[in-house]
Amino acid sequence: MNDVLDFERYELREELAYRFTPDRREFLQTLGAGLLFVFAADAQNAAPETRIHVGENGHYTVLTGKIEEGQGARTEIAMAAAEELGAPLSRVTVLMADTSQVPNDGITAGSGTTPRTIPAVRRAAAAVRKELDKSAQSVTPADWKVLGTPQVRTNSRDIVTGAHQCPSDVQREGMLYGVVLRAPAFGAKLLSVDEKAAGDVIVVRDGDFVGCAAPTSFSARQALHKIAATAKWDVPTTAVNSTNLFDHLKAKAQSGAASGRNRPIEQGDVDAALQQAQRKLEATYTAAYIQHAPMEPRAAVAEWRDGSLTVWTGTSNPFSVRDQLAQAFQIPAAKVKVLVPDFGGGFGGKHTGEAALEAARLARAAQKPVSLRWTRAEEFTWAYCRPAAVIEVRAALDGNNAIGAWDFTNINSGGSAIDSPYKSVAHRIRFLPSDSPLRQGSYRALASTANNFARESHIDELALAANMDPLAFRLQHLDNDRIREVLQAAAQKFGWKDRVGKKTSNRGIGLACGIEKNSVVAACVEVEIDPRTRLPRLLEICEAYECGAILNPLNLRQQVEGSIVMGLGAVLGEGLQFERGRITNARFSAYKVPRFHDTPSKMDIVLVDKKDVAPIGAGETPIIAVAPAMANAVFAATGYRPRSLPFAPVPARA
Amino acid sequence: MAEFRFTVNGKPRMVNTAPERPLLEVLREDLHLTGTKYGCGEGQCRACTVLLDGKPAITCMLPVKNAAGRKITTIEALAPGPVLHRVQQAFLEEGALQCGYCTGGMILRTVALLEATPRPTEAQIIQTLDGSLCRCCGYSRIVAAVRRAANDAVSGGDGR
Numbered sequence: 046m047n048d049v050l051d052f053e054r055y056e057l058r059e060e061l062a063y064r065f066t067p068d069r070r071e072f073l074q075t076l077g078a079g080l081l082f083v084f085a086a087d088a089q090n091a092a093p094e095t096r097i098h099v100g101e102n103g104h105y106t107v108l109t110g111k112i113e114e115g116q117g118a119r120t121e122i123a124m125a126a127a128e129e130l131g132a133p134l135s136r137v138t139v140l141m142a143d144t145s146q147v148p149n150d151g152i153t154a155g156s157g158t159t160p161r162t163i164p165a166v167r168r169a170a171a172a173v174r175k176e177l178d179k180s181a182q183s184v185t186p187a188d189w190k191v192l193g194t195p196q197v198r199t200n201s202r203d204i205v206t207g208a209h210q211c212p213s214d215v216q217r218e219g220m221l222y223g224v225v226l227r228a229p230a231f232g233a234k235l236l237s238v239d240e241k242a243a244g245d246v247i248v249v250r251d252g253d254f255v256g257c258a259a260p261t262s263f264s265a266r267q268a269l270h271k272i273a274a275t276a277k278w279d280v281p282t283t284a285v286n287s288t289n290l291f292d293h294l295k296a297k298a299q300s301g302a303a304s305g306r307n308r309p310i311e312q313g314d315v316d317a318a319l320q321q322a323q324r325k326l327e328a329t330y331t332a333a334y335i336q337h338a339p340m341e342p343r344a345a346v347a348e349w350r351d352g353s354l355t356v357w358t359g360t361s362n363p364f365s366v367r368d369q370l371a372q373a374f375q376i377p378a379a380k381v382k383v384l385v386p387d388f389g390g391g392f393g394g395k396h397t398g399e400a401a402l403e404a405a406r407l408a409r410a411a412q413k414p415v416s417l418r419w420t421r422a423e424e425f426t427w428a429y430c431r432p433a434a435v436i437e438v439r440a441a442l443d444g445n446n447a448i449g450a451w452d453f454t455n456i457n458s459g460g461s462a463i464d465s466p467y468k469s470v471a472h473r474i475r476f477l478p479s480d481s482p483l484r485q486g487s488y489r490a491l492a493s494t495a496n497n498f499a500r501e502s503h504i505d506e507l508a509l510a511a512n513m514d515p516l517a518f519r520l521q522h523l524d525n526d527r528i529r530e531v532l533q534a535a536a537q538k539f540g541w542k543d544r545v546g547k548k549t550s551n552r553g554i555g556l557a558c559g560i561e562k563n564s565v566v567a568a569c570v571e572v573e574i575d576p577r578t579r580l581p582r583l584l585e586i587c588e589a590y591e592c593g594a595i596l597n598p599l600n601l602r603q604q605v606e607g608s609i610v611m612g613l614g615a616v617l618g619e620g621l622q623f624e625r626g627r628i629t630n631a632r633f634s635a636y637k638v639p640r641f642h643d644t645p646s647k648m649d650i651v652l653v654d655k656k657d658v659a660p661i662g663a664g665e666t667p668i669i670a671v672a673p674a675m676a677n678a679v680f681a682a683t684g685y686r687p688r689s690l691p692f693a694p695v696p697a698r699a
Numbered sequence: 700m701a702e703f704r705f706t707v708n709g710k711p712r713m714v715n716t717a718p719e720r721p722l723l724e725v726l727r728e729d730l731h732l733t734g735t736k737y738g739c740g741e742g743q744c745r746a747c748t749v750l751l752d753g754k755p756a757i758t759c760m761l762p763v764k765n766a767a768g769r770k771i772t773t774i775e776a777l778a779p780g781p782v783l784h785r786v787q788q789a790f791l792e793e794g795a796l797q798c799g800y801c802t803g804g805m806i807l808r809t810v811a812l813l814e815a816t817p818r819p820t821e822a823q824i825i826q827t828l829d830g831s832l833c834r835c836c837g838y839s840r841i842v843a844a845v846r847r848a849a850n851d852a853v854s855g856g857d858g859r
Contacts, residue, residue, distance in 0.1 A: 115798025115835050197794050204799035205787040207734020207774035211800060214733035222728065261728050263720040340738050340746055340800035340834045389736070389800030390834050421739040599794050603837060607797060610836035633743035633832065641825045644838040 059484075063402050065251050067375045068409060088148035089165050093176070095148055096169035097126065105130055105137045105173075107166060110150035111158050112142045112361055113387040114339075114395070116664045117600035118158045120199045124597060125163045128191045129170035129184055134199070142363040142385035153361040154396060154487060156562045156662025159596065163660060186594050186656045193654075195599035200387065211389050212359040213344035217414035220346065221247065222262035223407040224269045226255035227423060230626030231483075232281045239275035243268035247411045258407040258415050285482040286624035291331050291435050297480035298435075298456045307460050307478075313471030318450035322441030326506050330499035332434040332458060332690040333620030334483050336425050338638060341389025343428065344418035347404035353380045354408075358401040359388030366398030373402050374409070392611070393487035393665075394428055425631035430621060431488035432481060434458030434690075436499040443470065446511040448522060453500065457481060459492030462561040462669065465500060467522040483623065489608070490665040493561040494615065494672060498690060501557035501673030505680065515556060515677065516541055525560060527591060532558045532567040534651045535589035539569035551576070552584070553682025557673035561666045564592035568609075568670035570645075572678040579694035581679050583613055583643070589651035590667050593658035605650050605667040612671035614639040618691050703767045707732070708776030718764035723747045725763045726773060734774040734803045744832040748804035749773050755811045774803035777810065786810050786848045795844035797835035805831055809845050818849055 088096075088110065098106040107126045113119040123137045130137070140147060150162050174181045186193070203209035228235070238255060240248045246268040247258040255272065259265035285293045302308050319325060345358035354374065360366045363383045371378040383401070404417035419427070435456040443449035448469040455463055460476035476492075508518035516536050523529050536542070536556065544554055551574045558567035568588040572581035590605055618637035622630045630636045672690055680686045685695045704713045707730060714729050726732045726749070738746030740759050747759040750772035778784045783791065786809045796802045805828065812819055812827045819827070824845045833841065 115796075117797075195794075197791060198796065198799075201791045201796065201799075202783070204796050204802050205774075205783065205790050205806060206778060207732075207803045209799060210733060211736075213737070214727075216731060216733070261716075261720065262724055263717060338834055340744065340798065340832065341736070388798070390798040392834070418737065421741070603794055603797055603835075603840065606839055607836040610838060611834075614836075632741055633739045634741055638832060638834065639836055639838075640832065641829045641838045641842070644825075644836075644842075646821075648839055 061369055061372055062397070062399050063252070063254050063373050063406065065254070065373050065406055088150050089161065091148035091165065091169065093169040093172040096166065097173045099173060099177070103132065103136055105132060107137060107139045108147040109139060109141055109162060109166065110144070110147045110363060111162050112153045112363065112385045114153070114359070114361065114391040116604065117198065117597060118153065119387065120196055120600060121159065121163065121596050122166050123199050124191045124196060125166045126170040128189060129167045130174050131181065134191055134196065139199070141387070143382070144363050144367045144384070145382045149364045152365065152396060154393065156665050159660050159662040163596065192596050193594070193598070196597050197599065210386055211341050211344070212346065212357050212386050213341055213416070213418040215346040215357040215386065215416065217346060217348055220414040220416055221258040221260060221407070221411050222265050223256055223258040223404055223415045223417035224262065224265045225403050225417070226269060226273055226276065227427065229278055230280045232626060234279040236277040236279055238272060238277070240272060242271040242275045244271065247407065248272065249407055249410045251406060254403070254406060256403060256407050258411045281626065283482065283626050287333070287620070287622045290433055290482070293482065294433060294435050294457045294479040298477040299479060301475045301477045307476050310464055310474040311472065315450050315452045315471040315473040318471040319439055319441050319452065322443065322449050324442040324510050325439065326441070326503065326510060327439045328503060328506070328688060330434070330436040330438065330495070330502065330688045332495040332498070332615070334430045334433045334485070335488070335615055335619045336428065336430050336621060336636070337392040337394030337488060338424065338636070339390030339392060339394060342419040342421060342424040343395065343400040344416070345400040345404040346414060346416045347401065347408040348414040349408055349412070352376070353382070354405055355382045355384070356401045356405055357384045357386060358398065359391070360385060360395050360398050360401065361391055362396050362398070366401050369398045370401060370405055374405065392489045393491070396487055397429070399427070421633065422631045425621070425636060426628045429484040429486035432458040432485040432492065434492065434495040436495060438499055438503045440503055440507055442507055442510055446513065448507065455492060455496055458495050461491040462493035462496045462559060466525045466528055466560055467504065468524045483621065489611065490561060490668045493559070493666070493669045494612065495690065497557070497559040497669040498672040498676065501559065501670075502676045502686065502688065505555070505677045506686070514545055516545070519558065525565070527565045528558050528560055528567065531565050531589040531591050531653060532556070534653060535567040535569050535587050538589070538649055538651050539587035541569055551682060553678045553680070555674045555677025555679070555681055557670045557677060559666075559669045561669055562662060564590065564661045564663060564666045566590045566666050566670045568674040570674040570678050572675055572682060574679070574682055574695055579697065580617060580692060581675055581682075583645040583675060585647040586645050586671070586674070587649040587651065588667065588670060589653060590663070591653035591655060592661040592663040592666070594656045594660045595652060595654045596660050598652060601652060601663055602650055604664050606648060608665070608667035609648065609671055610639050610644055612668040613643055615690050616672050616675050616692055617643065620691050701764070703763055705766050705768060706770045708771070708773060714763065716763060719762045721759055722761045722763050722766045723758035726758065726771070732773045732775055736800055736803065738801070738832065743830075744801070745808065745830050746801050746804045746832070748807045748831070750807055750811060753811070753814070755808050774807060777806065784810070785851045786813065789844040789848035789851060790841070793840050793844040793847055795837060795840040797837050801831060801833045805833070805841055809848060812845070813849055813852065817852060819845065
């Protein structure tokens with residue numbers, strides 16, 4: 046496994062969503078079956094001329110396979126190129142994710158754009174500049190004029206005027222609107238359906254795929270309703286639901302990998318250390334399945350012309366989606382073009398290409414372009430979700446308040462940030478895969494949030510057992526100077542030392558820290574328990590974050606602020622409910638995402654800028670400190686310790 | 700099918716369509732105004748906001764027949780010329796957008812708020828916008844953009 050493959054530890058690997066019957070009019074090419082989610086290596090060393098086009102009037106176009114979903118890649122790439130070209134930002138345009146024109150920079154995921162694509166763009170831009178001006182000097186961070194300055198998104202104007210077209214907004218001449226018949230439950234098989242029930246619209250049945258295309262989405266939906274009424278399904282029985290989920294995951298936990306990236310991290314004899322210890326703490330933490338729920342659901346527009354296929358779609362993985370289309374339709378990849386307009390959010394949820402395949406299948410039958418956008422209910426139900434977790438922690442303190450034993454087991458959700466940054470005498474840290482009843486995959490910061498929640502909650506308990514201030518306990522046991530630095534920065538700005546131990550009715554403060562993908566974060570929070578819901582309200586947060594040299598401080602602040610509030614969602618109420626193979630809260634009125642009123646009125650962000658450290662991707666890690674800091678604050682306020690994501694209501698005192 | 704007439708962004712328009720079709724889909728599919736977005740289909744996210752007779756309205760559940768005879772303003776028409784509306788300018792300058800999918804709806808809600816309440820308190824801003832979802836969770840910057848737009852108006856601005 047090289048680094049490129051390793052960064053998404055449990056990246057979704059599943060069979061192609063559809064394998065359509067070949068179109069008889071087309072030349073049949075045989076392609077081997079097999080694993081589909083092929084990760085191309087980053088185009089790290091793409092030739093400068095394939096990376097940067099020098100136009101007339103001193104305008105430059107940077108070409109990249111990366112995508113923009115609100116995380117700031119477009120602007121950051123433009124800034125990097127402008128810096129190295131010695132050009133103003135206004136003279137640089139970035140052409141993103143048109144597979145027929147750009148280098149394959151791989152998937153946009155795992156905070157990889159900053160550490161991998163930015164250096165590739167800078168190298169190419171520096172080479173272009175050298176070509177144009179032999180005397181040009183190479184740029185160091187100390188000389189930065191564009192990088193390191195706050196820049197708004199380069200296409201902000203098109204966003205605020207409504208001119209920007211997301212994938213669901215792309216319109217083509219003669220275009221139809223498509224919808225797909227969904228199964229009533231996961232794993233249900235279609236036994237029979239009357240396709241003629243739809244009336245005068247395009248209907249396709251191809252294996253398990255049934256869909257309609259019509260001149261308006263309203264008429265397409267009406268046709269689909271008629272078809273759906275005739276469908277007979279074989280629905281499998283399943284006893285697993287969101288109530289007994291954690292017992293199920295635990296019962297089905299597999300033994301961990303003996304080798305490879307998911308092998309246990311072990312030192313000493315943890316069982317013996319636990320047996321001998323005087324002060325032991327054991328607890329189980331859980332995290333529910335949650336959905337990314339980006340504002341724009343999955344969408345695609347597909348158009349066939351002379352056996353070639355063009356698809357506009359919202360995906361983080363344009364070249365993989367191109368290859369999936371080629372495989373699904375059994376045509377050469379050279380006949381498929383995927384374009385990814387800046388789309389309406391992903392958060393790790395759009396690594397796949399379902400809508401592209403569906404739109405393309407309908408467009409082939411209709412012989413017209415087809416636009417297909419998932420409904421919110423489809424997005425909640427059929428998109429993959431963040432894996433649920435059961436995390437078992439056993440720890441012990443020795444006589445000197447050192448961590449004598451640390452036994453940490455994550456079941457099902459993954460190995461991101463599973464390693465402990467705290468010194469311990471003996472430890473065993475394991476990730477055990479399990480049998481997930483829901484389709485699960487990537488999500489902003491992956492399993493780091495759950496792992497950090499469990500670890501940082503447990504560390505607080507150890508601090509209490511040691512009769513130490515949680516800040517002092519952490520500073521003493523941390524084996525990482527960068528975490529220590531952000532922890533101190535957050536604590537200082539928050540005023541931790543003056544506030545700790547002071548009791549205000551129904552309020553409490555807490556802190557947490559962590560490391561993931563090589564960037565470090567710490568948060569101090571104050572919460573208040575709502576007397577009606579018995580859930581915490583985040584009143585104040587101070588989060589310190591360090592990700593090397595800061596490229597765009599404005600965008601970084603946006604990412605940190607967004608991560609904090611998104612992280613709040615998984616604390617306060619997000620969780621997929623399901624039974625009998627159906628999601629029962631597949632709508633925003635039942636699945637509670639954060640809103641304006643959830644946002645803390647005081648949000649201090651401390652950005653630690655390390656000009657001498659290579660820039661590190663920052664869209665994910667700022668999310669991981671929120672939940673444990675809040676759990677620790679709830680404990681400080683009430684003496685009750687939340688051990689689940691989302692938190693359970695604090696029990697009323699007897 | 701039936702004919703419906705209304706004014707869209709200052710121009711009289713006529714559509715011949717099913718009366719129960721959501722206004723959102725008529726705007727997007729028939730009139731090609733894609734700045735108004737689908738987010739949930741149940742009035743829970745307000746990405747589909749337009750101004751209907753000057754008041755913010757959810758269009759994903761509004762049958763087109765109920766819009767007949769009314770004045771509709773979409774995000775595309777907020778700044779008719781090259782100069783942005785001060786609310787658009789404030790969102791841009793504050794960086795009050797990430798993916799941008801909710802932005803049009805947020806801006807139109809803000810325009811209506813400031814029309815009715817030129818100097819809203821923070822509580823009024825949050826109350827007014829609370830039904831609008833931003834999954835990038837850029838809420839604090841959106842509140843800051845509303846404040847900036849309000850201040851710009853009071854301190855002179857271009858008065859629009």
